[in-house]
Ligand SMILES: NC(=O)c1ccc[n+]([C@@H]2O[C@H](COP(=O)([O-])OP(=O)(O)OC[C@H]3O[C@@H](n4cnc5c(N)ncnc54)[C@H](O)[C@@H]3O)[C@@H](O)[C@H]2O)c1
């Protein structure tokens with residue numbers, strides 16, 4: 277049984293796969309060669325860098341591939357329907373990184389509220405902007421959380437611990453969850469001091485947050501996106517930051533990655549990270565364990581193991 281790790285995997289999990297007798301190759305391929313390479317493998321494990329498109333699957337047809345594992349949550353880099361219609365199963369590791377992404381979301385909130393991002397730049401340029409960087413507390417502010425799933429719930433808990441009032445919108449629910457008050461989408465936009473996004477990207481819908489939605493937000497609000505880049509219209513966001521409509525934005529994910537939107541990346545009101553929501557030792561360990569378990573179960577090899585998370 278051969279497994280391709282197209283975007284790497286933590287070492288302990290690679291060792292475990294080899295102990296199971298799997299032949300493991302860790303190598304990234306360009307889109308043009310990926311499909312024909314995949315013919316040789318029974319399973320492929322990807323993060324977000326490798327896209328398994330219809331074209332890649334077409335190039336693989338007639339090969340051995342039976343399973344695609346997304347070592348992460350979002351499966352928007354895989355044409356799931358097309359894979360499944362060609363008898364290739366698609367699995368992900370949905371729970372492993374929720375806490376890491378939630379912590380990064382809070383980090384971006386603090387970063388923009390207290391000028392951590394820009395202080396790190398200007399102090400290295402010998403500037404002492406003590407008077408300029410008068411921020412705001414999270415305490416007492418309203419967090420408007422869009423998407424109350426696994427990550428949203430972890431963010432809500434942490435925000436509440438900071439003394440924030442949490443309101444939320446989610447297309448699955450319409451009731452308060454404990455102290456977290458459900459609001460209609462437009463009402464949330466109007467009421468929130470900070471808005472954080474925790475929804476998948478819906479291609480058919482396009483950006484969930486564009487010019488019209490930003491217009492409805494409070495003057496001086498902050499927007500944090502650790503979900504998917506295309507959930508936010510970057511041009512509209514930039515315009516709102518430049519006009520002063522928004523006070524700041526924290527962004528882990530971009531319309532195009534790696535991002536070349538220099539205007540956005542260099543905006544002093546923006547706190548940026550290069551799509552590292554799941555990039556902690558702990559999350560990667562859990563992801564690795566889930567990948568091993570998924571492969572064991574799918575190919576029915578070795579004893580069942582209990583995954584400790
Ligand atoms: N930055 C990172 O590295 C990173 C890591 C993991 C996940 N993510 C992103 O975070 C997203 C959320 O992850 P999760 O594990 O919490 O997913 P989840 O499925 O547990 O939760 C998503 C929630 O969003 C809701 N939802 C979907 N579309 C919506 C819409 N248009 N409006 C309002 N609510 C909507 C769903 O009902 C669900 O409750 C993922 O889809 C992924 O894109 C990013």
Ligand SMILES: O=C(O)CC[C@@H](O)C(=O)O
Pocket residue numbers: 323324325347348349350351373551553554
């Ligand atoms: O692992 C990555 O590269 C990103 C992970 C993240 O976006 C996810 O959806 O799990």
